[in-house]
Amino acid sequence: MATPRKTRVAVLISGRGSNMVALIEAAKDPTYPAEIVLVLSNRPDAAGLARAAEAGIPARAIDHTTFTDRASFDSVLDAELRAADIDLVCLAGFMRIFTPSFVAGWAGRMLNIHPSLLPLFKGTRTHKQALDAGVRLHGCTVHFVVPELDAGPIVAQAAIPVRQGDDPDSLADRVIVQERRLYPAVLALVASGRARLEDGRVVIAESAPDGALLSL
Numbered sequence: 098m099a100t101p102r103k104t105r106v107a108v109l110i111s112g113r114g115s116n117m118v119a120l121i122e123a124a125k126d127p128t129y130p131a132e133i134v135l136v137l138s139n140r141p142d143a144a145g146l147a148r149a150a151e152a153g154i155p156a157r158a159i160d161h162t163t164f165t166d167r168a169s170f171d172s173v174l175d176a177e178l179r180a181a182d183i184d185l186v187c188l189a190g191f192m193r194i195f196t197p198s199f200v201a202g203w204a205g206r207m208l209n210i211h212p213s214l215l216p217l218f219k220g221t222r223t224h225k226q227a228l229d230a231g232v233r234l235h236g237c238t239v240h241f242v243v244p245e246l247d248a249g250p251i252v253a254q255a256a257i258p259v260r261q262g263d264d265p266d267s268l269a270d271r272v273i274v275q276e277r278r279l280y281p282a283v284l285a286l287v288a289s290g291r292a293r294l295e296d297g298r299v300v301i302a303e304s305a306p307d308g309a310l311l312s313l
């Protein structure tokens with residue numbers, strides 16, 4: 098029997114790309130249901146571009162500063178993704194807001210990782226927001242992307258305890274470890290069809306390992 102085609106994934110970054118590296122590493126497993134075929138950055142100086150190229154993945158920048166408006170940047174990005182026959186887009190530290198029409202074109206096929214337990218602490222400086230709020234649990238979330246920032250249906254989360262004496266950097270150091278575990282696990286679920294968006298909610302198949310996400 099022919100092997101089913103792997104889900105073709107593009108990872109979008111703006112910075113160092115450590116979540117991107119985690120996805121690339123996971124996808125090296127021959128049984129992994131997705132392959133990372135393209136890395137794009139809106140910033141030519143993103144350190145992650147070189148890391149992707151080292152891993153043999155086509156990686157290029159589409160410099161957003163060379164566009165006069167958001168829609169024209171989004172349409173070039175969209176054309177690149179479609180030219181590469183991308184099935185699923187993973188945002189990994191991609192620091193650009195999309196136009197609603199770009200998001201609509203990738204509805205149910207675009208994931209983001211956010212460094213907080215959504216719906217708490219949207220936007221930036223999430224670790225400081227968590228400390229200021231005095232929460233005892235913090236973490237990260239992978240969600241489908243919708244036009245509203247950090248508001249899409251949640252696929253999975255990983256939590257860490259907030260310790261006495263934590264500062265934003267120490268929290269970030271522990272959350273990023275969980276991000277790099279959670280994102281490859283979620284991509285596998287979505288790429289294999291075991292997690293999908295149905296009527297705006299995430300449905301996880303019975304066959305997905307029960308509690309596996311909670312124990313991440």
Ligand code: GRF
Nearest residue numbers: 113114115116190210211212
């Ligand atoms: C991560 O914390 C991600 O959740 C946030 O930006 C950071 C990117 O880190 N959106 P990296 O570029 O993946 O190392």
